[in-house]
Amino acid sequence: MHLVHSTTSQATSISASGPIGVFDSGVGGISVLKHIRAAMPSEHLLYVADSKFAPYGSKTPEFIRERADAIAGFLMEKGAKALVVACNTATAAAAEYLRSQYAIPIIAMEPAVKPAAQVTKTGVIGVLATSGTLKSAQFAALLEHYGQQVEVVTQACHGLVECIERGDLTGAETEALLSRYIQPLLDAHADTIVLGCTHYPFVRPLIEKLVGPDVALVDTGRAVARHLKHRLEALQLCAPQAAEGSVEFWSNSLDAKASQVIEQLWGESVAVNAFER
Secondary structure, three states, X not given: OEEEEOOOOOEEEEOOOOOEEEEEOOOOOHHHHHHHHHHOOOOOEEEEEOHHHOOHHHOOXXXXXXXXXXXXXXXXXXXXXXXXXXXXXXXXXXXXHHHHHOOOOEEEOOOOHHHHHHHOOOOEEEEEEOHHHHOOHHHHHHHHHHOOOOEEEEEEOOOHHHHHHXXXXXXXXXXXXXXXXXXXXXXXXXXXXXXXXXXXXXXXXXXXXXXXXXXXEEOOHHHHHHHHHHHHHHOOOOOOOOOOOOEEEEEOOOOOOHHHHHHHHHOOOOOEEEOOO
């Protein structure tokens, strides 16, 4: 049992046996959840899909902070020992705010501009993301730090999150959208493309089909899971490895097929609880 003091003068008792809370604007963060599960199979995981309000990319930073605060409060009530903001747009709008409010480790996303800049051979990297991520100060700072030696071509992918939220990973509409968004990156000779939204790894096979074998795709899900594990190890908050951890899902989606989509993306049958905040 560890006592951690926050900047808001609150004190929270954190237990190593507590769960890890993970949330996203919708189902995209399940791509990160899979990496966490693979890296830390003994941990108990709680996932909240705020699908009623997806995508966050078109929402104001103030609205996103309100949603992130409501979800974080819910996960704290469930005894979360750490939070993962498995959403690039929510990271940009709310991660620092959450860190000022909650006295537990908070791990957030970052578009993989740095690793992409390190591997490109043409000196041109493309970034597929939501408009909210691309307009953020966080993304501007990434370009300032890591984009000086390369050309960065960005593309806002309007409508793509909605396709993935419906579970349409291979259909004609999804392929048409991706083709339209990827072509300007290829025309600019990008040989490395950043998947700057946690939804996008679910259409990676379709993206690979469209870009061909000579274009590298980069996302940060595995790196986030690795960072989370290191933080928990440093704080002695890892769960005992004697047993397999559990995974619980919540969603506030208004779509009757929401549970089916979560099962489709997670890859096995799950119970999905109603999230009513």
